[in-house]
Amino acid sequence: MASHIVNKAQEAAREDYGQAKRLLNEAARSRSYLYPIKGVAYFLSHPALWKPLRSKLVPYLTLYSGVLGSMFFFTYLPQLAVMAFVNGPLAVLTTALLILNESSTITSLISKNYLLQDALLDTFDGTLVARDATGIVAEGRELNTRGDSIQRLGKVIKKPFSGLSLNDLVRYVMYLPLNFVPVVGTVAFILLRGRSRGDSVHDRYFQLKGWPASRRSKWLEDHKGPYTAFGTVATLLEMVPLASILFSFTNTGKF
Template sequence: MKALDGDVRSTSLSGVEIGYSRLLISRAHDEESTRLSKTQNRGLPHLREVTTMAQDQQLRYSSARSFFKANFSPAFIYPIKGIWYFLTHRYLHPLAQTRILPLTLLATCILVLLFMTAYLPVVAFLAIFHYKGSAWVNGTFFVLGIGTLLISILFEALFVDHTQVDIFDAVLIAEGYEHLVKNRRPVSEDIDESDPVKRLGAREKGATFAPFSFRQIIEFAILLPLTFVPFAGVPLFLLGTGYRAGPLLNWRYYALKGFTRKERNAFIKAKKRRFEYMWFGAVYMVLQLIPVLSIMFLLTSAAGSALWSVHVESENGDNLVNEDEDVMPPDYTDDP
């Protein structure tokens, strides 16, 4: 009997121990769950804070990018890019060979005559109210400005304009915008021809790169005395003449786009474009004041203008080739 009692008692104790162990395990599990829940709850505010900071950073980046796009433009780089593009793309070189040497010699002769006859008198006049060195600097820009004016009147519209048209159109074809060129002149469909110049057809009647503008000439002559002003005069002269020259240097683009006069004026006078063209024109004017090389820069600026037009097209989201409308296949249907 005693042995039986001992067995019963032992069995009861084992059951109690098992129940107690289960209770301890359950409590431990509950405590661990509570601890994890608290840890997660403590981490949520931190996670929200990190997410908010990331969103704020992204918003600031987007705002800065929008501000930069709205207020800064790479337009002033494109006359320089045109020089590099012209030098590194050999298909453009034949267009310059027939004209560049004789026109450069004539332009150099004009500048030599101007410096021999007008430079010293101008410097002597400026020395009356200038500081010691500035009279020579401003006198140099004044004589170079007169030379640029004469070269523009004598050579640009008469001898170079058609070459500039071909350069502009060839660059557009090379950059994948032949659909624009096709609006005004034929372009060969020979895909095996890698030379964009050879793909160009005959120019349309009256094709011009930059129209001869009496208004521009008059404004240039009026602004030229700004070079007499010490220090600030030359930059003001370049910006003033660039403001007028910039839109004219992109005239071929307006023709290829088929702009009416009203559309062209609206495009040019848009706030962003107005200042972009001013900077483009100002850098162009700086290049035109460089002796001997100014004729060469007339041609490279045509390449720069074409590259700028490509930039404008891509910026406006017009980088889709306007091909003839393809016949779309019919929608799939299970009906026989």
């Protein structure tokens, strides 16, 4: 009986290793991990796309600074005390990374559902217009005939993609204990966040294309490696204090 369990465990480990290797190979071949960096370059080279960001910059920075400052002030020492038991001297770093991640999640939950939703939508649609994909954008909103890529955006016809959902928050809480595993746990936590981030990056595009949920799910499953790679790099960039809002927009506009 014991040998049977061991064999099953070894078989499961080989399958997991094989799947992880396949996903890494797919991600490497697609080079999707470079897309967030390319998104920064594209965004900076198209000043018209800066308008939605500029309109939300001050309120977002006020929100993020308040959340980040409060998290470090009220939760750093308690979380450090817990992390020190499992991470030892590395707890100083892993606790800071954990709070950055927590602050990013809280800020995303508030801002993407209330503060930035319209601005991120305009950035995504405006990027499509800038790349002459007006036919796709016209499926979800009215378009003006003149102006730059943002000025041409008219009334929204289809409901914008949602921000951070309740399911995302539940998954975040479920994955949070991984940070108690030294180094490896924190890396796994960020990768899982990255996968969730990658799965949502094309929500608006799928909406504009009229894809049903079944087709979206199959597409994401078939391209899990590239989307996870993109999402992981995007997550890391959006954890950077203060600069996180810039990366939220550059990641939204890069597809």
